[in-house]
Amino acid sequence: MKAVGLHPDVFVVTSRLWQTTCTLVKSGEEAFCVDSPILPDELELLPAVAAQAGFRVVGCLATHADWDHVLGRYAFPEAPLGMAESSAGRLRNEPGAAQRDLRDFDEEWYVERPFPLALPASQSLPVPGRCGIGERELELHPADGHTMDGMALWVPWAGVLICGDYVSPVEIPWISPGGSISAYLATLARLEPLVEQATHVVPGHGGVMDGERAAAILREDRAYLNALAESGVDAPLPEARRGGAMRKIHAENAARLRPTAAT
Numbered sequence: 001m002k003a004v005g006l007h008p009d010v011f012v013v014t015s016r017l018w019q020t021t022c023t024l025v026k027s028g029e030e031a032f033c034v035d036s037p038i039l040p041d042e043l044e045l046l047p048a049v050a051a052q053a054g055f056r057v058v059g060c061l062a063t064h065a066d067w068d069h070v071l072g073r074y075a076f077p078e079a080p081l082g083m084a085e086s087s088a089g090r091l092r093n094e095p096g097a098a099q100r101d102l103r104d105f106d107e108e109w110y111v112e113r114p115f116p117l118a119l120p121a122s123q124s125l126p127v128p129g130r131c132g133i134g135e136r137e138l139e140l141h142p143a144d145g146h147t148m149d150g151m152a153l154w155v156p157w158a159g160v161l162i163c164g165d166y167v168s169p170v171e172i173p174w175i176s177p178g179g180s181i182s183a184y185l186a187t188l189a190r191l192e193p194l195v196e197q198a199t200h201v202v203p204g205h206g207g208v209m210d211g212e213r214a215a216a217i218l219r220e221d222r223a224y225l226n227a228l229a230e231s232g233v234d235a236p237l238p239e240a241r242r243g244g245a246m247r248k249i250h251a252e253n254a255a256r257l258r259p260t261a262a263t
């Protein structure tokens with residue numbers, strides 16, 4: 001697990017799996033853990049990494065309700081989990097889904113966890129809106145399209161955008177069940193001005209980027225989605241994201257496209 005400091009108040013750890021990112025943000029005496037690494041040893045190490053950096057984690061946040069982003073409470077079992085209302089609603093409406101997906105993953109890879117994932121009623125955050133931390137506030141922006149739920153977090157005093165599963169240098173746009181091309185494009189349009197003024201952009205998967213590089217990825221994502229809407233499976237993939245795993249996601253995206261869907 002790699003840890004990179006972006007600002008005295010922000011650092012990112014990256015899971016060995018899927019380059020999933022987990023961002024720690026602090027203000028004064030309070031810190032939040034946004035999203036999560038995936039492997040048990042990474043989650044076990046996280047509290048010590050946070051403490052060593054002087055971050056006192058009082059809450060976990062998740063950019064969306066996919067199982068690989070909601071594991072923070074393995075590291076901070078006492079901390080409440082805050083999510084966009086859309087994500088909290090998704091957890092309510094699909095009880096046990098995240099736990100089931102995690103179990104399937106763990107079974108496939110023979111991963112052992114110290115205890116089953118508990119996701120007690122999460123705290124709904126106002127999105128768009130703000131969320132207090134120490135004496136400052138995080139800005140919360142709607143980010144749906146990858147799934148039906150989600151939010152991006154803007155850390156104004158650090159110029160850091162934590163965007164969830166959008167603008168990834170390693171993953172093409174992934175339209176999961178419940179997501180849509182039109183919602184995804186709307187999210188990209190919403191994120192664009194933030195990306196452009198960001199010092200650092202933290203994608204849900206992949207390395208941290210400066211604003212310029214992230215803006216270039218965002219434009220590639222938009223071009224891919226427009227081509228996907230128009231040509232389905234024939235749409236070209238972004239140049240640097242054409243490997244086998246990406247072609248699989250692309251096939252899934254194309255299969256999910258209904259010809260009647262307005263985009």
Ligand SMILES: [Zn+2]
Nearest residue numbers: 066068165204
């Ligand atoms: Zn993800």
